Amino acid sequence: MNNPRPRHPLVRRLLLGTMVLVIAGGDLLIKSTVVQGLGEGKILDYGVINIRLAYNPGVAFSLGASLPPGVVATVTAALVAVLAVILFRAAPGLSRTSCAGAALLLGGALGNLVDRMDGAGVVDYLHTGWFPTFNLADIFVVSGAALLALGSLRKTGPTGEEDSLEVPR
Template sequence: MRRAALYIGAAAVLAVAWGVRTWAERDLTGDGRDVGLLQLRLTYNPGAAFSLGAEHPTLVLIITSVLCLAIAIAGWWAAAHRPGLQLAGMASILGGALANLTDRLGDGVVTDYFHSGWWPTFNLPDVTIVIGALLLMLAEIRRPADSRQTPAATTAPATDPGSPSGA
């Protein structure tokens, strides 16, 4: 059930991202439209984050495909024993990554539409990936301190190197 929730959550993020991308491609132009702190402006990015790898779109596609598969496998494994906040974070990351991957599959570019003027133009899947990472960090911060210790730290006895017995 927890695994199904993870993948249903990712599918929901993917569906919403597809809908927003469809709207952006239909209704936005390169000139943009101001909406408060952001401007809605249609652009296309052949690279990954910050246009990295734009000159090698096939390599970007391969790497993002492998990363999506790795995230999906890690999610499958983690869903069985991780708290709900971590599952929500993983679903958000997986859904955003899949949305960008499927957008790239058609023509080798990702559709971007949020422009701030001080940050590279980005899209909703980018936002969900960042939110997912923040949820994972929050889940880690909220985890009890004793469950974060390494097995060696919890099982090794404390020793005093200055004593004859070492204890």
């Protein structure tokens, strides 16, 4: 009776799956819009950040760019699948913060995975001049990993609500 909102495993997993699909779909829609609106070489300058179209055939920081696209896609798909299994199994026990982090992490990873399936590489479009060009899915992956880690440090109170940060001893 202390926990008015039980964490039914199926409900938590369906919620996580829905959030992942919405995040990945939004990312792919934005990438499609950038590809349609910007040709190679066209730049939209917004001061600190520019929008310019680039393709990354590798993974983070173009690692593996010299490998065949099929190898990069297969390895990426395997890693995303393993991560998805782990996070979907853990979903019922995750805090809201960790669940949001898991959704961002998987949504960004899935968006980049689907984007890379055409063999051209992942569409990148955010450029700062001092950092490699990246995309919104990359931001989702990094912020999702941070939220997942932060959520694992959160203390859960008797109602199941997140109370405060507690560093494990």
